[in-house]
Amino acid sequence: MTNIVVAVKYVPDATADRKFNADNTVDRENVDGLLSELDEYAVEQALQIIEAGEGEVTVLTVGPADAADAVRKALQMGADKGVHVVDDAVHGSDVFATAKILAEAIKKIDHDLVIFGMGSTDSNTGVVPSLVADLLGVPAVTFGSKLTVDGSTATITRDGDTATLEVQASLPAVISVTDQTDEARYPSFKGIMAAKKKEVLEWSLGDLGVDGGSVGSGAAWTAVESNEPRPPRTAGEIVTDEGDGGTKLVEFLASKKFV
Template sequence: MNIVVCVKYVPDAQADRAFSADDNTTDRENVDGLLSELDEYPVEEALKLAEATDGKVTVLTVGPEDATDAARKALQMGAHEAVHVEDDAIHGSDALATSKILAAALAKLEYDLVLTGMASTDAAMGVVPAMLAERLGLPQITLASELTVADGKATIRRDNDASTEIIEASLPAVVSVTDQINEPRYPSFKGIMAAKKKPLQTWTLEDLGLSADEVGLSAAWTAVSAVTERPARTAGQVVKDEGDGGTKLVEFLAAAKLV
Protein backbone atom coordinates (compact mmCIF):
# COMPACT_ATOMS: atom_id res chain seq x y z
CA MET A 1 0.00 0.00 0.00
CA ASN A 2 1.27 3.45 -0.95
CA ILE A 3 0.24 6.16 1.49
CA VAL A 4 0.84 9.88 1.03
CA VAL A 5 0.63 12.11 4.09
CA CYS A 6 0.17 15.85 3.58
CA VAL A 7 1.90 17.83 6.30
CA LYS A 8 2.47 21.51 7.00
CA TYR A 9 5.34 23.59 8.35
CA VAL A 10 3.90 26.07 10.86
CA PRO A 11 5.19 28.72 13.28
CA ASP A 12 5.81 27.37 16.77
CA ALA A 13 2.63 27.92 18.79
CA GLN A 14 4.73 28.59 21.90
CA ALA A 15 6.52 31.52 20.23
CA ASP A 16 5.36 35.10 19.75
CA ARG A 17 3.62 34.84 16.41
CA ALA A 18 2.84 37.85 14.26
CA PHE A 19 1.82 39.02 10.80
CA SER A 20 4.19 40.55 8.28
CA ALA A 21 3.86 44.33 8.10
CA ASP A 22 4.31 44.19 4.31
CA ASP A 23 1.30 42.10 3.29
CA ASN A 24 -0.44 40.84 6.48
CA THR A 25 0.64 37.26 5.84
CA THR A 26 1.95 35.08 8.64
CA ASP A 27 5.49 36.06 9.60
CA ARG A 28 7.51 32.88 9.11
CA GLU A 29 10.97 34.44 9.05
CA ASN A 30 11.20 35.80 12.58
CA VAL A 31 9.81 32.80 14.43
CA ASP A 32 10.89 29.17 14.67
CA GLY A 33 8.82 26.70 12.69
CA LEU A 34 8.07 23.00 12.99
CA LEU A 35 5.88 20.16 11.80
CA SER A 36 2.29 20.98 12.73
CA GLU A 37 1.47 18.98 15.85
CA LEU A 38 -1.83 17.80 14.37
CA ASP A 39 0.04 16.38 11.37
CA GLU A 40 2.05 14.02 13.54
CA TYR A 41 -1.10 11.91 13.95
CA PRO A 42 -1.64 11.10 10.24
CA VAL A 43 2.10 10.38 9.93
CA GLU A 44 1.86 7.89 12.80
CA GLU A 45 -1.30 6.32 11.37
CA ALA A 46 0.36 5.96 7.96
CA LEU A 47 3.37 4.28 9.54
CA LYS A 48 1.15 1.81 11.39
CA LEU A 49 -0.72 0.94 8.20
CA ALA A 50 2.52 0.58 6.23
CA GLU A 51 4.03 -1.67 8.87
CA ALA A 52 0.97 -3.91 8.73
CA THR A 53 0.84 -4.09 4.93
CA ASP A 54 4.51 -3.79 3.97
CA GLY A 55 3.61 -0.45 2.44
CA LYS A 56 5.38 2.83 1.70
CA VAL A 57 4.80 6.24 3.27
CA THR A 58 5.53 9.40 1.31
CA VAL A 59 5.32 12.78 2.99
CA LEU A 60 4.20 15.78 0.95
CA THR A 61 4.64 19.38 2.12
CA VAL A 62 4.21 22.81 0.54
CA GLY A 63 6.04 25.83 1.84
CA PRO A 64 9.20 27.92 2.06
CA GLU A 65 12.71 26.53 2.21
CA ASP A 66 12.50 25.80 5.94
CA ALA A 67 9.45 23.59 5.36
CA THR A 68 11.99 20.87 4.69
CA ASP A 69 12.24 20.61 8.48
CA ALA A 70 8.64 19.37 8.64
CA ALA A 71 9.36 16.72 6.04
CA ARG A 72 12.56 15.73 7.85
CA LYS A 73 10.66 15.23 11.12
CA ALA A 74 8.27 12.84 9.38
CA LEU A 75 11.19 10.98 7.82
CA GLN A 76 12.78 10.70 11.26
CA MET A 77 9.55 9.18 12.56
CA GLY A 78 9.80 6.50 9.87
CA ALA A 79 8.37 7.78 6.58
CA HIS A 80 10.20 6.38 3.56
CA GLU A 81 10.49 9.44 1.32
CA ALA A 82 9.34 13.04 1.06
CA VAL A 83 8.41 15.68 -1.48
CA HIS A 84 8.72 19.40 -0.81
CA VAL A 85 6.97 21.84 -3.15
CA GLU A 86 8.89 25.11 -2.90
CA ASP A 87 8.45 28.20 -5.05
CA ASP A 88 8.59 31.91 -4.22
CA ALA A 89 5.25 32.40 -6.00
CA ILE A 90 3.50 30.20 -3.40
CA HIS A 91 3.87 32.90 -0.71
CA GLY A 92 0.47 34.06 0.53
CA SER A 93 -1.48 31.13 -0.92
CA ASP A 94 -4.81 30.41 0.76
CA ALA A 95 -6.53 27.05 1.28
CA LEU A 96 -7.84 26.91 -2.29
CA ALA A 97 -4.40 27.42 -3.80
CA THR A 98 -2.82 25.03 -1.33
CA SER A 99 -5.27 22.29 -2.31
CA LYS A 100 -4.51 22.97 -5.98
CA ILE A 101 -0.76 22.59 -5.40
CA LEU A 102 -1.22 19.43 -3.35
CA ALA A 103 -3.52 17.91 -5.98
CA ALA A 104 -1.00 18.66 -8.73
CA ALA A 105 1.78 17.07 -6.69
CA LEU A 106 -0.31 14.00 -5.93
CA ALA A 107 -0.92 13.57 -9.65
CA LYS A 108 2.80 12.81 -9.94
CA LEU A 109 2.77 10.27 -7.10
CA GLU A 110 1.41 6.76 -6.71
CA TYR A 111 -0.98 6.34 -3.80
CA ASP A 112 -3.78 4.19 -2.48
CA LEU A 113 -4.57 6.47 0.45
CA VAL A 114 -4.04 10.16 1.24
CA LEU A 115 -3.93 11.10 4.91
CA THR A 116 -4.06 14.57 6.47
CA GLY A 117 -4.48 16.08 9.90
CA MET A 118 -7.81 17.55 10.97
CA ALA A 119 -6.48 21.12 10.60
CA SER A 120 -3.25 23.09 10.75
CA THR A 121 -2.23 24.71 14.01
CA ASP A 122 -1.70 28.12 12.39
CA ALA A 123 -4.73 28.80 10.16
CA ALA A 124 -6.89 26.08 11.79
CA MET A 125 -9.36 26.09 8.87
CA GLY A 126 -9.69 22.34 8.38
CA VAL A 127 -11.03 22.68 4.81
CA VAL A 128 -8.04 21.52 2.73
CA PRO A 129 -8.85 17.77 2.95
CA ALA A 130 -12.31 18.32 1.42
CA MET A 131 -10.95 20.66 -1.26
CA LEU A 132 -8.19 18.18 -2.07
CA ALA A 133 -10.62 15.29 -2.43
CA GLU A 134 -12.81 17.37 -4.74
CA ARG A 135 -9.87 18.28 -6.97
CA LEU A 136 -8.73 14.66 -7.13
CA GLY A 137 -12.23 13.31 -7.69
CA LEU A 138 -11.86 11.00 -4.70
CA PRO A 139 -14.17 10.08 -1.81
CA GLN A 140 -13.33 11.81 1.46
CA ILE A 141 -13.93 10.72 5.03
CA THR A 142 -12.92 13.22 7.68
CA LEU A 143 -12.25 13.55 11.40
CA ALA A 144 -11.38 9.92 11.96
CA SER A 145 -10.67 8.85 15.52
CA GLU A 146 -10.13 5.27 14.29
CA LEU A 147 -9.12 3.97 10.87
CA THR A 148 -8.99 0.51 9.34
CA VAL A 149 -8.10 -0.40 5.77
CA ALA A 150 -9.09 -3.75 4.27
CA ASP A 151 -10.51 -5.23 1.08
CA GLY A 152 -9.99 -2.04 -0.90
CA LYS A 153 -11.92 0.09 1.57
CA ALA A 154 -11.14 2.57 4.31
CA THR A 155 -13.44 2.58 7.33
CA ILE A 156 -13.37 5.23 10.04
CA ARG A 157 -15.02 5.87 13.36
CA ARG A 158 -15.99 9.50 13.89
CA ASP A 159 -16.85 10.47 17.44
CA ASN A 160 -19.32 13.32 17.91
CA ASP A 161 -20.65 14.92 21.08
CA ALA A 162 -23.78 12.81 21.10
CA SER A 163 -23.07 9.96 18.69
CA THR A 164 -20.51 7.82 16.93
CA GLU A 165 -20.50 7.34 13.16
CA ILE A 166 -18.94 4.53 11.14
CA ILE A 167 -18.14 5.69 7.60
CA GLU A 168 -16.72 3.67 4.73
CA ALA A 169 -15.15 4.68 1.42
CA SER A 170 -13.54 2.80 -1.44
CA LEU A 171 -9.85 3.36 -2.13
CA PRO A 172 -8.18 5.51 -3.18
CA ALA A 173 -9.57 8.06 -0.74
CA VAL A 174 -8.65 11.14 1.26
CA VAL A 175 -8.90 10.69 5.02
CA SER A 176 -8.31 13.29 7.74
CA VAL A 177 -7.64 12.13 11.28
CA THR A 178 -8.03 13.73 14.70
CA ASP A 179 -5.63 13.85 17.62
CA GLN A 180 -7.58 11.01 19.26
CA ILE A 181 -6.56 8.37 16.74
CA ASN A 182 -3.15 7.42 18.17
CA GLU A 183 -0.07 8.54 20.10
CA PRO A 184 2.67 9.69 17.69
CA ARG A 185 6.06 8.08 18.21
CA TYR A 186 9.19 10.04 19.03
CA PRO A 187 11.99 9.83 16.45
CA SER A 188 14.68 7.46 17.69
CA PHE A 189 18.38 8.15 17.25
CA LYS A 190 18.45 5.43 14.60
CA GLY A 191 15.51 7.08 12.84
CA ILE A 192 17.16 10.50 12.94
CA MET A 193 20.33 9.15 11.37
CA ALA A 194 18.45 7.07 8.79
CA ALA A 195 16.39 10.11 7.71
CA LYS A 196 19.53 11.79 6.39
CA LYS A 197 19.79 9.17 3.64
CA LYS A 198 16.12 9.02 2.68
CA PRO A 199 14.95 10.59 -0.62
CA LEU A 200 13.64 14.15 -0.33
CA GLN A 201 12.67 15.70 -3.65
CA THR A 202 12.05 19.40 -4.21
CA TRP A 203 9.52 20.39 -6.87
CA THR A 204 8.61 23.83 -8.24
CA LEU A 205 5.34 25.06 -9.70
CA GLU A 206 6.77 24.46 -13.15
CA ASP A 207 7.37 20.82 -12.24
CA LEU A 208 3.67 20.57 -11.39
CA GLY A 209 2.43 22.31 -14.52
CA LEU A 210 1.13 25.30 -12.54
CA SER A 211 1.73 28.98 -13.20
CA ALA A 212 2.50 31.68 -10.64
CA ASP A 213 -0.78 33.53 -11.30
CA GLU A 214 -2.78 30.49 -10.08
CA VAL A 215 -1.39 30.69 -6.55
CA GLY A 216 0.02 33.18 -4.10
CA LEU A 217 -1.50 36.20 -2.40
CA SER A 218 -2.66 37.85 -5.62
CA ALA A 219 -4.77 34.80 -6.50
CA ALA A 220 -6.07 34.17 -2.97
CA TRP A 221 -9.81 34.16 -2.38
CA THR A 222 -9.21 34.99 1.27
CA ALA A 223 -6.71 37.42 2.77
CA VAL A 224 -6.11 39.36 5.98
CA SER A 225 -7.12 42.97 5.34
CA ALA A 226 -6.03 44.50 8.65
CA VAL A 227 -4.25 43.49 11.83
CA THR A 228 -4.52 45.00 15.31
CA GLU A 229 -2.15 43.93 18.05
CA ARG A 230 -3.84 42.45 21.07
CA PRO A 231 -3.67 44.92 23.98
CA ALA A 232 -1.49 44.03 26.92
CA ARG A 233 -3.22 42.31 29.80
CA THR A 234 -4.10 44.71 32.59
CA ALA A 235 -4.18 44.00 36.33
CA GLY A 236 -7.43 42.59 37.60
CA GLN A 237 -9.63 44.03 40.29
CA VAL A 238 -9.03 42.62 43.76
CA VAL A 239 -12.06 42.36 46.06
CA LYS A 240 -11.35 41.78 49.74
CA ASP A 241 -13.94 39.64 51.45
CA GLU A 242 -14.84 41.29 54.74
CA GLY A 243 -18.04 39.39 55.16
CA ASP A 244 -19.68 41.01 52.17
CA GLY A 245 -17.71 39.30 49.39
CA GLY A 246 -20.82 37.78 47.85
CA THR A 247 -22.55 41.14 47.64
CA LYS A 248 -19.51 42.79 46.07
CA LEU A 249 -19.24 39.96 43.51
CA VAL A 250 -22.88 40.35 42.50
CA GLU A 251 -22.47 44.11 42.22
CA PHE A 252 -19.40 43.65 40.01
CA LEU A 253 -21.22 41.18 37.72
CA ALA A 254 -24.26 43.45 37.56
CA ALA A 255 -22.11 46.45 36.62
CA ALA A 256 -20.59 44.39 33.81
CA LYS A 257 -24.12 43.34 32.76
CA LEU A 258 -23.25 39.67 33.30
CA VAL A 259 -26.23 39.04 35.57
Protein backbone atom coordinates (compact mmCIF):
# COMPACT_ATOMS: atom_id res chain seq x y z
CA MET A 1 0.00 0.00 0.00
CA THR A 2 1.43 3.35 -1.08
CA ASN A 3 -0.01 6.70 -0.05
CA ILE A 4 1.08 9.49 -2.36
CA VAL A 5 1.01 13.27 -2.06
CA VAL A 6 1.10 15.15 -5.36
CA ALA A 7 2.05 18.81 -5.10
CA VAL A 8 0.40 20.91 -7.80
CA LYS A 9 0.32 24.59 -8.69
CA TYR A 10 -2.38 26.91 -9.98
CA VAL A 11 -0.79 29.08 -12.67
CA PRO A 12 -1.94 31.92 -14.94
CA ASP A 13 -3.11 30.72 -18.33
CA ALA A 14 -0.22 31.26 -20.76
CA THR A 15 -2.69 32.43 -23.41
CA ALA A 16 -4.24 35.07 -21.14
CA ASP A 17 -3.26 38.72 -20.77
CA ARG A 18 -0.90 38.34 -17.83
CA LYS A 19 0.04 41.35 -15.70
CA PHE A 20 1.85 42.39 -12.54
CA ASN A 21 0.33 43.86 -9.41
CA ALA A 22 1.37 47.24 -8.03
CA ASP A 23 3.85 45.46 -5.74
CA ASN A 24 5.54 43.82 -8.78
CA THR A 25 4.18 40.36 -8.02
CA VAL A 26 2.30 38.34 -10.63
CA ASP A 27 -1.43 39.06 -10.74
CA ARG A 28 -3.01 35.68 -10.05
CA GLU A 29 -6.51 36.89 -9.19
CA ASN A 30 -7.56 38.93 -12.22
CA VAL A 31 -6.44 36.46 -14.85
CA ASP A 32 -7.71 33.04 -15.86
CA GLY A 33 -5.74 30.24 -14.27
CA LEU A 34 -5.47 26.46 -14.40
CA LEU A 35 -3.61 23.44 -13.11
CA SER A 36 -0.02 23.66 -14.37
CA GLU A 37 0.25 21.33 -17.35
CA LEU A 38 3.53 19.92 -16.08
CA ASP A 39 1.84 18.92 -12.82
CA GLU A 40 -0.72 16.85 -14.71
CA TYR A 41 2.08 14.38 -15.48
CA ALA A 42 2.77 14.02 -11.75
CA VAL A 43 -0.91 13.35 -11.04
CA GLU A 44 -0.99 10.74 -13.82
CA GLN A 45 2.04 8.90 -12.43
CA ALA A 46 0.53 8.83 -8.95
CA LEU A 47 -2.75 7.43 -10.28
CA GLN A 48 -0.97 4.70 -12.23
CA ILE A 49 0.98 3.63 -9.14
CA ILE A 50 -2.19 3.40 -7.04
CA GLU A 51 -4.10 1.59 -9.78
CA ALA A 52 -1.36 -1.05 -9.89
CA GLY A 53 -1.55 -1.61 -6.14
CA GLU A 54 -3.27 -0.04 -3.15
CA GLY A 55 -3.26 3.34 -1.47
CA GLU A 56 -4.60 6.82 -2.08
CA VAL A 57 -3.56 10.03 -3.77
CA THR A 58 -3.78 13.36 -1.95
CA VAL A 59 -3.35 16.51 -4.02
CA LEU A 60 -1.74 19.48 -2.28
CA THR A 61 -1.60 23.07 -3.44
CA VAL A 62 -0.58 26.43 -1.98
CA GLY A 63 -2.20 29.53 -3.38
CA PRO A 64 -5.12 31.96 -3.43
CA ALA A 65 -8.78 30.95 -3.33
CA ASP A 66 -8.89 30.26 -7.07
CA ALA A 67 -6.12 27.66 -6.65
CA ALA A 68 -8.87 25.30 -5.54
CA ASP A 69 -9.52 24.84 -9.27
CA ALA A 70 -6.16 23.07 -9.61
CA VAL A 71 -7.09 20.64 -6.85
CA ARG A 72 -10.51 20.10 -8.39
CA LYS A 73 -8.99 19.19 -11.77
CA ALA A 74 -6.74 16.59 -10.14
CA LEU A 75 -9.69 15.13 -8.23
CA GLN A 76 -11.61 14.89 -11.50
CA MET A 77 -8.68 12.94 -12.96
CA GLY A 78 -8.99 10.44 -10.12
CA ALA A 79 -7.13 11.67 -7.04
CA ASP A 80 -8.83 10.75 -3.75
CA LYS A 81 -8.73 13.97 -1.74
CA GLY A 82 -7.22 17.42 -1.70
CA VAL A 83 -5.53 19.91 0.60
CA HIS A 84 -5.46 23.64 -0.15
CA VAL A 85 -3.18 25.90 1.89
CA VAL A 86 -4.65 29.37 1.56
CA ASP A 87 -3.54 32.40 3.57
CA ASP A 88 -3.10 36.06 2.64
CA ALA A 89 0.42 35.99 4.11
CA VAL A 90 1.54 33.52 1.41
CA HIS A 91 1.28 36.20 -1.31
CA GLY A 92 4.65 36.87 -2.94
CA SER A 93 6.41 33.84 -1.47
CA ASP A 94 9.59 32.70 -3.22
CA VAL A 95 10.68 29.09 -3.76
CA PHE A 96 12.19 28.81 -0.28
CA ALA A 97 9.03 29.94 1.48
CA THR A 98 6.88 27.81 -0.82
CA ALA A 99 8.99 24.75 -0.03
CA LYS A 100 8.69 25.47 3.69
CA ILE A 101 4.90 25.67 3.51
CA LEU A 102 4.65 22.53 1.38
CA ALA A 103 6.94 20.57 3.69
CA GLU A 104 4.93 21.47 6.79
CA ALA A 105 1.70 20.52 5.03
CA ILE A 106 3.13 17.21 3.81
CA LYS A 107 4.14 16.34 7.38
CA LYS A 108 0.46 16.44 8.31
CA ILE A 109 -0.57 14.03 5.54
CA ASP A 110 -0.06 10.27 5.73
CA HIS A 111 2.32 9.56 2.86
CA ASP A 112 5.03 7.26 1.54
CA LEU A 113 5.87 9.21 -1.60
CA VAL A 114 5.68 12.83 -2.75
CA ILE A 115 5.52 13.55 -6.49
CA PHE A 116 6.06 16.88 -8.25
CA GLY A 117 6.07 17.94 -11.87
CA MET A 118 9.43 18.99 -13.29
CA GLY A 119 8.58 22.67 -12.79
CA SER A 120 5.69 25.10 -13.01
CA THR A 121 4.73 26.75 -16.26
CA ASP A 122 4.80 30.23 -14.73
CA SER A 123 8.26 30.27 -13.12
CA ASN A 124 9.79 26.89 -14.06
CA THR A 125 12.61 26.91 -11.51
CA GLY A 126 12.41 23.16 -10.90
CA VAL A 127 14.08 23.45 -7.48
CA VAL A 128 11.11 23.15 -5.12
CA PRO A 129 11.11 19.31 -5.03
CA SER A 130 14.72 19.22 -3.85
CA LEU A 131 14.08 21.96 -1.28
CA VAL A 132 11.07 20.08 0.09
CA ALA A 133 13.04 16.83 0.27
CA ASP A 134 15.77 18.59 2.25
CA LEU A 135 13.25 20.00 4.71
CA LEU A 136 11.62 16.57 5.12
CA GLY A 137 14.99 14.84 5.44
CA VAL A 138 14.25 12.31 2.69
CA PRO A 139 15.90 11.47 -0.67
CA ALA A 140 15.14 13.59 -3.74
CA VAL A 141 15.07 11.80 -7.09
CA THR A 142 14.30 14.35 -9.77
CA PHE A 143 13.54 14.75 -13.48
CA GLY A 144 12.35 11.23 -14.11
CA SER A 145 11.10 10.39 -17.58
CA LYS A 146 9.81 7.10 -16.17
CA LEU A 147 8.75 6.19 -12.63
CA THR A 148 8.10 2.81 -11.03
CA VAL A 149 7.52 1.83 -7.42
CA ASP A 150 8.29 -1.67 -6.18
CA GLY A 151 7.59 -2.15 -2.51
CA SER A 152 9.63 0.43 -0.61
CA THR A 153 11.82 1.40 -3.59
CA ALA A 154 11.13 4.08 -6.19
CA THR A 155 13.06 4.00 -9.47
CA ILE A 156 13.25 6.69 -12.13
CA THR A 157 14.85 6.90 -15.54
CA ARG A 158 16.65 10.21 -16.03
CA ASP A 159 17.56 11.20 -19.58
CA GLY A 160 20.69 13.33 -19.86
CA ASP A 161 22.52 14.86 -22.80
CA THR A 162 25.08 12.06 -22.97
CA ALA A 163 23.56 9.19 -21.00
CA THR A 164 20.38 7.74 -19.53
CA LEU A 165 20.56 6.97 -15.83
CA GLU A 166 18.48 4.73 -13.61
CA VAL A 167 18.21 6.18 -10.10
CA GLN A 168 16.65 4.50 -7.08
CA ALA A 169 15.57 5.77 -3.68
CA SER A 170 14.07 4.13 -0.62
CA LEU A 171 10.68 5.42 0.47
CA PRO A 172 9.72 7.86 1.84
CA ALA A 173 11.11 10.03 -0.94
CA VAL A 174 10.37 13.05 -3.11
CA ILE A 175 10.18 12.48 -6.87
CA SER A 176 9.77 14.88 -9.79
CA VAL A 177 8.72 13.67 -13.23
CA THR A 178 9.09 15.26 -16.65
CA ASP A 179 6.72 15.72 -19.55
CA GLN A 180 8.24 12.62 -21.13
CA THR A 181 6.21 10.36 -18.85
CA ASP A 182 2.78 9.08 -19.90
CA GLU A 183 0.28 11.64 -21.15
CA ALA A 184 -2.16 12.74 -18.47
CA ARG A 185 -5.68 11.40 -18.75
CA TYR A 186 -8.69 13.62 -19.38
CA PRO A 187 -11.31 13.77 -16.64
CA SER A 188 -14.28 11.58 -17.53
CA PHE A 189 -17.87 12.59 -16.84
CA LYS A 190 -17.93 10.01 -14.07
CA GLY A 191 -14.73 11.49 -12.63
CA ILE A 192 -16.11 15.02 -12.77
CA MET A 193 -19.25 14.00 -10.89
CA ALA A 194 -17.32 11.93 -8.35
CA ALA A 195 -14.96 14.83 -7.61
CA LYS A 196 -17.84 16.87 -6.21
CA LYS A 197 -18.09 14.47 -3.26
CA LYS A 198 -14.38 14.23 -2.51
CA GLU A 199 -12.90 15.88 0.56
CA VAL A 200 -10.87 19.08 0.16
CA LEU A 201 -9.32 20.46 3.36
CA GLU A 202 -8.36 24.11 3.70
CA TRP A 203 -5.41 24.89 5.95
CA SER A 204 -4.02 28.24 6.99
CA LEU A 205 -0.42 28.95 7.94
CA GLY A 206 -1.53 28.77 11.57
CA ASP A 207 -2.75 25.22 11.01
CA LEU A 208 0.76 24.35 9.83
CA GLY A 209 2.56 26.20 12.61
CA VAL A 210 4.22 28.51 10.06
CA ASP A 211 4.85 32.13 11.04
CA GLY A 212 3.35 34.45 8.44
CA GLY A 213 6.37 36.73 8.74
CA SER A 214 8.67 33.95 7.51
CA VAL A 215 6.95 33.71 4.14
CA GLY A 216 5.47 36.09 1.59
CA SER A 217 7.12 38.89 -0.36
CA GLY A 218 8.64 40.42 2.77
CA ALA A 219 10.67 37.28 3.43
CA ALA A 220 11.65 36.59 -0.20
CA TRP A 221 15.37 36.39 -0.98
CA THR A 222 14.87 38.39 -4.18
CA ALA A 223 12.46 41.10 -5.27
CA VAL A 224 11.37 42.66 -8.54
CA GLU A 225 12.02 46.39 -8.26
CA SER A 226 10.12 47.49 -11.35
CA ASN A 227 8.40 46.23 -14.46
CA GLU A 228 7.00 47.70 -17.63
CA PRO A 229 4.91 46.29 -20.47
CA ARG A 230 6.70 44.97 -23.52
CA PRO A 231 6.62 47.69 -26.20
CA PRO A 232 4.31 47.08 -29.14
CA ARG A 233 5.84 45.42 -32.16
CA THR A 234 6.98 47.96 -34.75
CA ALA A 235 6.40 47.65 -38.47
CA GLY A 236 9.05 45.80 -40.42
CA GLU A 237 11.43 47.50 -42.82
CA ILE A 238 11.32 46.50 -46.48
CA VAL A 239 14.68 46.36 -48.28
CA THR A 240 14.28 46.75 -52.03
CA ASP A 241 16.86 44.82 -53.97
CA GLU A 242 18.21 47.00 -56.77
CA GLY A 243 21.36 45.05 -57.19
CA ASP A 244 22.66 46.11 -53.81
CA GLY A 245 20.23 44.11 -51.64
CA GLY A 246 23.02 42.20 -49.93
CA THR A 247 24.82 45.38 -48.96
CA LYS A 248 21.63 46.94 -47.61
CA LEU A 249 20.85 43.81 -45.61
CA VAL A 250 24.31 43.76 -44.02
CA GLU A 251 24.04 47.48 -43.21
CA PHE A 252 20.66 46.90 -41.57
CA LEU A 253 21.94 43.97 -39.50
CA ALA A 254 25.00 45.98 -38.47
CA SER A 255 22.85 48.94 -37.41
CA LYS A 256 20.93 46.61 -35.07
CA LYS A 257 24.22 45.11 -33.84
CA PHE A 258 23.25 41.67 -35.12
CA VAL A 259 26.61 41.36 -36.92
